[in-house]
Amino acid sequence: MDRYSFLRELADSWVLLALVIFFLGVVVFAFRPGSRPMHRDAAESIFRNEMRPAPAGEKEVE
Structure with a gap:
């Protein structure tokens, strides 16, 4: 067989x-x-700082 x-x-x-x-x-x-909370968190992550900008030099921990 080749x-x-x-x-x-x-x-x-x-x-x-x-x-x-x-x-x-x-x-x-x-x-x-x-896995629903993990997927919801990933989907909503772009809206976390919508009302006010994130503080400079500080990481958001939730």
Whole structure:
């Protein structure tokens, strides 16, 4: 069996399976219970200093 046929067969079977498992793992990680506060914090982070600018040289800790 030449190298191209071997790699194509490998990509059509095991690599495809590995990528599907990786994709499902990412989806489960994103929608796992308890991750809502983390996602909400990331989504609202750009609005934290909307009313007043952040103090110069000071990091905001929440």
